[in-house]
Amino acid sequence: MASPGELVVAVFGLGWQPQLVNLAYPPCLLLPIPDLVLQLPPISGVLSLSIPAAARPVTLLTQGVVLTAFGTLATTDGFQVVAF
Numbered sequence: 001m002a003s004p005g006e007l008v009v010a011v012f013g014l015g016w017q018p019q020l021v022n023l024a025y026p027p028c029l030l031l032p033i034p035d036l037v038l039q040l041p042p043i044s045g046v047l048s049l050s051i052p053a054a055a056r057p058v059t060l061l062t063q064g065v066v067l068t069a070f071g072t073l074a075t076t077d078g079f080q081v082v083a084f
Helices: none
Strands: 005-011 018-020 027-032 038-041 058-067 074-083
Touching: 005 027, 018 074, 027 058, 027 074
Parallel strands: none
Antiparallel strands: 005 038, 005 058, 018 027, 058 074
16 A cells, blocks of 8 residues: 555556566566556545457456655556456
């Protein structure tokens, strides 16, 4: 969970492309290709995507990225989501 005032984004991609995003300790690994980057709402942290029926089934890879108060990046675990 991010602290108040920290920027939190959700990164969505259609494939994996591991990248180091923080070379400081601990290093952070961004897993999905950053095809879509959306800022999460500060209060709920819930984001809803509408995927048209014509685009389904689709597999999205997602991961959260936080810009910390110290100016470094931190990543969450990566997830794979399938929309039918």
